[in-house]
Amino acid sequence: MMMMMTMVMVMVSEGSIIEQTCKETPDFNLCVSLLNSDPRGSSADTSGLALILIDKIKGLTTKTLNEINGLYKKRPELKRALDECSRRYKTILYADVPEAIEAISKGVPKFGEDGVIDAGVEASVCEGGFKGKSPLTSLTKSMQKISNVTRAIVRMLL
C-alpha cells in the first residue's frame, strides 16, 4: 500500500517537473510539447531539459539551412538575403549550439545563455534581411520562440 502510494506520488511529481519548469518560461505549451517529445524529458533535471531544447535548436537550424539551400534555386532574386541567412544560421550551428552545450554541461550556464540568446538574434537578423517578404518567417519565428523558452530555463541554472 505504501509502495503504491509512493509510486503514484513519484509518477505525479515526475510528470510535473516539465510542467513546473515550463510554467516559468514565456511559452508554456511550446515548452511542454518540445520536452515531452524527447524520451529524456521525463527524467531530466533542469540542465538536462536545457540540453534537450538546445538539441531542438540544433535540429531547427539544420532544417532551416536546408530550406535556405533549396530557396536559392526557387527564389534566385533573394540571393543576398539568403546568403546572410546562411551565414547567420551557420553561426547558430557551429558557434552558438556547441558553446551552449559545453557551457551547460560544465556548469557555467551564462555562456549557455549567451549562445541561446544569440540563436534568436541571428534568426531575427536573417528574417529582417527580407524586408518584410520573408520565405522563412515560420522557421525564424520558431527559432525566436524556442530561443526564448530555452533562455528562461538556462536562467534557472544561474
Place this chain on the structure above:
Amino acid sequence: MASNEALLPVTSRQDPLSESRSDQIPETRRRRPIKVHLAIYSGLLLIALYVALIVTHDGSTAQHGAKDETSTESRARLAGVSEKSNDRVSKLSDDRKVEAFAWNNTMLSWQRTAFHFQPEKNWMNDPNGPLFYKGWYHFFYQYNPNAAVWGDIVWGHAVSKDLIHWLYLPIAMVPDQWYDANGVWTGSATFLDDGSIVMLYTGSTDKFVQVQNLAYPEDPSDPLLLKWAKFSGNPVLVPPPGIGAKDFRDPTTAWKTSSGKWRITIGSKINRTGISLIYDTTDFKTYEKHDTLLHQVPNTGMWECVDFYPVSKTQVNGLDTSVNGPDIKHVIKASMDDTRIDHYAIGTYYDSNGTWVPDNPSIDVGISTALRYDYGKFYASKTFYDQNKGRRILWGWIGESDSEAADVQKGWSSVQGIPRTVVLDTRTRKNLVQWPVEEIKSLRLSSNKFDMTIGPGTVVPVDVGSATQLDIEAEFEIKTEDLKLFFDDDSVEADKKFSCETSGGSTARGALGPFGFSVLADESLSEQTPVYFYVTKGKHSKLKTVFCTDTSRSTMANDVVKPIYGSFVPVLKGEKLTMRILVDHSIVEGFAQGGRTCITSRVYPTKAIYGATKLFLFNNAIDATVTASFKVWQMNSAFIHPYSPDDLSVPSRT
C-alpha cells in the same frame, strides 16, 4: 557575441511592429500567390509595392501588435523570467525601417583595438593570475584556441614591461589532466615569503566537477615563466558538503593571517544566497575550511571571481594583499553570474574569525544598488598587488556587444580594459577610485588644447584629425546667472527616479545638461557615442550629477546591443566637473571625477570608421552655457605582437 544584453525582439517586449509584421506576411502571401508571380516581372513596380506594403503594415497592425505585446509581456513577468535582462535590451523598432544590414570586412577589421590587450584571434574571457616577476608584468587569460566563442578553455599568456606593450607568449596551461580535462579555468597567484609563486586555479574535471588545483612555475629562473607544472597531488580542494559540484570556482590570491597561515576565499552559492567560502593553509596543498563564511548576501546568486584586498584609508598607494591594520579597510568584490555585473563593497575584516562586515549593508555586495567598478560592460575583474610600483592594479574582461556571427566573421571576441590603479577615495571614503595606469601616457603623440564656451543646444566639431585612437582630458564649468551651486557629495544614489537610462539618453534636454563629447561620430552625426554629464537639482537644492555613455545611436547596425550606461558621480565642494575618455576603435572608456565613476562601452559604427571618424563637443542643456577646457591626444598603437628574442634585449628596470 550577443551576450545577456542581446536583443530580445522575440518576446515582442520591445517591438510590436516586428512581431505583427511577421504575423501578417504569411496570410498576405496565401491570398495572392498569382500576384506574387506577376510582381517578380514588374521590377520597379515590385519595389513600389513592397514599400507600400511595409508602410501600411506599420500603421494598420500597430494596434494588434501592441495587444500581443502586452499579453506576452505580462505572462513573461508572471512567469518570472528575469526582468534584469530587460534593462539591457536595445530596441529594434527604428532599425526595422533601415535597410537590412550585413557586416563587411572593412567595417569589421576596423573594430580591432590598437592599445587594449587582446589575443591575435579567437575568444578570451576572465583575466587570470596577474603578477609582476623579475622585471615583467605577467598576464594570463581564459582563452579558446579554436573558436571565437567560449569553449575548450586554456590559459593564454602575455608579458609586458609596462602593462601597455604586451608580447604574446605560448599557452601556459592546457587541460591535460583528469582534474582539468574539461577546462583550465580562472585562478590567482600568490607570492610566498621566499618570493616564489604559487598559482591556484579551478579545473573542470573529466566528470564536470569544479575543483581547485595548484600549479607553479617549472623554472623560477625563467623571467618569462613560460612553463608551468601542476602539483601531482591535485586537486587540492573539492566542493565541500552542501556545495554544488558546479558552484565552486575562482580561488583568490592568498593573504597571511596574524597566526602566520595563508588564507583564501572562493565564491559559491547556497540556493540563491551568494557566499564566499574561506580556507586556511600552510602549504597550499592541504586546507582547513572554516565553518563560517567570509560573507554572504541573500538573493544575489552565484558569486564568481571573488576578490578580497586591503585599501588604505589615508594613502593613495596600493597595499600587499596581506596588509592589515587600523588605517585599513577591506574590499570584497564579486562577479554576479546572474546579472553579469561586478559589484564591490567596503567594510571591515576580522582576521581572528575570518569574517567581513560591510560599512553600508544597504549596498552590500551583489545588491543591485551596490557600487560597481564600472557601469558599462565590465566583468570577471581581478586585482593584483604590483610590488614594482606599490600599486593595486585592476584588470577587467570586456566582452563584445555584437552578434556571434560578427565575431565569427571577424575571427575574434573580447578585449581587456586598460589596467587601472585602484585606491580608496580618501575624500569620500565610501567608494574606490580607479585610473588608467600612468604608463598609458607613453602612447600619447601629438595633442591639441581647446577652450570653448558653448551655449545651450549646440554641437561643435572638434578638429583633431584622426579620431579613432584618442585620450581626452576635460574640465567643465556650468555658467548660470542665479544659483549658488552645491554639488551633492553623497555617493549613495538617493533619487532612484533619475538615472542615465531613464533620463532619455543624450538627446533629452534638461536645464543643466546633458553636455560632453560625442565620440566615434560621423560628420552628419548619424552615428555617434555621447559621453556626458547630466546635472539635475536634487534635494535641498543640491545638484546631482550623473555620468553617462549613450550607445543607442552609436551604429546603424541592427544586430548589436546599444545600451545607455552610467551612474551618479559624487562631486565635492570646490571640484570642477572632469572627465577623461579613452577611445580605441570599438571600445570607449570614460572616467568621471578622477575615476569615481567609470563606464566602459563597446561600439560598432558602420560609417564613423577610419578617416570618417569625428569628435564633437555638445551642450544639450536648455538653460546653461558650458565652458569646456580640454586636451585631446592622438594615441599610438601598442603594437602588441608575439615575443621574439629581440624583445628580450630591452633592458630590465629591476
